[in-house]
Amino acid sequence: MFTKKALEQADACRFCWMCRHVCPVGQVTGKESNNARAKGFLVSMDGRGAKLDETSMEIMYECALCKACTNDCATGYDPAIFILEARTKAVVDGLVPPNVQPVIDRAMAGCMYAEAEDTGLAAVIAKLPEKADVAVYLGPVARRKQPVIGMALLSLLEKAGVSYTALREEPQSGADLGDLVGYVEDVKKAAEKCAAALKETGAGTIVVLDENDAVFMKHQWAEWGIECGQIVTATSCIASLIKDGKLEPAAVELTACYHDPARIARDLEEWEPARAIIAAMGIELHELFHNKKGTKSTGGGMLHQTSPAIAAQVAEARMNDIRFAEESVVITSTPTAFDNLSSLGAEDVEVKDLFILLNDAC
Ligand code: SF4
Numbered sequence: 001m002f003t004k005k006a007l008e009q010a011d012a013c014r015f016c017w018m019c020r021h022v023c024p025v026g027q028v029t030g031k032e033s034n035n036a037r038a039k040g041f042l043v044s045m046d047g048r049g050a051k052l053d054e055t056s057m058e059i060m061y062e063c064a065l066c067k068a069c070t071n072d073c074a075t076g077y078d079p080a081i082f083i084l085e086a087r088t089k090a091v092v093d094g095l096v097p098p099n100v101q102p103v104i105d106r107a108m109a110g111c112m113y114a115e116a117e118d119t120g121l122a123a124v125i126a127k128l129p130e131k132a133d134v135a136v137y138l139g140p141v142a143r144r145k146q147p148v149i150g151m152a153l154l155s156l157l158e159k160a161g162v163s164y165t166a167l168r169e170e171p172q173s174g175a176d177l178g179d180l181v182g183y184v185e186d187v188k189k190a191a192e193k194c195a196a197a198l199k200e201t202g203a204g205t206i207v208v209l210d211e212n213d214a215v216f217m218k219h220q221w222a223e224w225g226i227e228c229g230q231i232v233t234a235t236s237c238i239a240s241l242i243k244d245g246k247l248e249p250a251a252v253e254l255t256a257c258y259h260d261p262a263r264i265a266r267d268l269e270e271w272e273p274a275r276a277i278i279a280a281m282g283i284e285l286h287e288l289f290h291n292k293k294g295t296k297s298t299g300g301g302m303l304h305q306t307s308p309a310i311a312a313q314v315a316e317a318r319m320n321d322i323r324f325a326e327e328s329v330v331i332t333s334t335p336t337a338f339d340n341l342s343s344l345g346a347e348d349v350e351v352k353d354l355f356i357l358l359n360d361a362c
């Protein structure tokens, strides 16, 4: 069932346990089984006859797919490859944990997040033209949980004089479903449907706001040969507009640290655009110890749906990094990171979104 590539990854380990020190899930649960090496060991044993069972599958879903382990592994080992394949196996073998199945059901129906009340975002989007040079892909967290971030991004494009639009009904990119069931045919079909809807806008550039979607659309869509214009992150798009003089923010009197979104920092190796935006506002930036490629996850999207208690602990651990640095303001640049950190309700640390800050300054 596992591909040769996945088994090679699982068998490549030197048992140095360095991944143990960086896994944000293992750090908060204290369970050895949550670390990448333990997951690899289970997969390796499956290839030798000790089959993955329900308990093993629970372990496979207790992972944010943040790739801190991949980033730190001396062998260049990538646990995400076999973790995703294990999740496919869980679905095929009927071993999906009970806390995960309802999330998969919602994702298969179109979105793993619960329906939102009217957020006002739909009314803003309804006024946009159907065709434009740039299409914005806001993603499910901005659509259903943090619409003000989506509205701020659209407002910035308006102020910069960009010809832009956004889909009235935004099909899922496949990123969340892929995290849940692996990169199977159903996920590819969802991605193709999304790409087709974006193509209808005639846009040559797709600006993607959230981290899972941006990485998935840039990497996995390309691997599947799904073409849909040039895909760029919202941070890199807005940084370019500032560089070109299309946005001229006023100075913002603020001292803050910045949280790098794990997938954008590690998978896309992109961290300068957000810093350029912060610098353009004259904000005094203090770097966190775990920054750029070495950032720590806030729990991502899927883990907060399947294992909310563990995910909240992961987000709290990231918040503690900010407290230990004695910072009182953290800037985030994706709706998922903002949602994960702000939902903790910390009284001593203020969470600010980069696009909202910039929109207020322009
Ligand atoms: S860091 Fe890499 S080689 Fe070391 S134990 Fe973890 S997976 Fe194995």
Ligand code: SF4
Binding pocket: 022, 023, 024, 025, 026, 034, 035, 036, 062, 063, 064, 065, 066, 067, 068, 069, 070, 079, 080
């Ligand atoms: S991807 Fe992240 S959460 Fe998953 S095992 Fe690796 S370090 Fe841990």
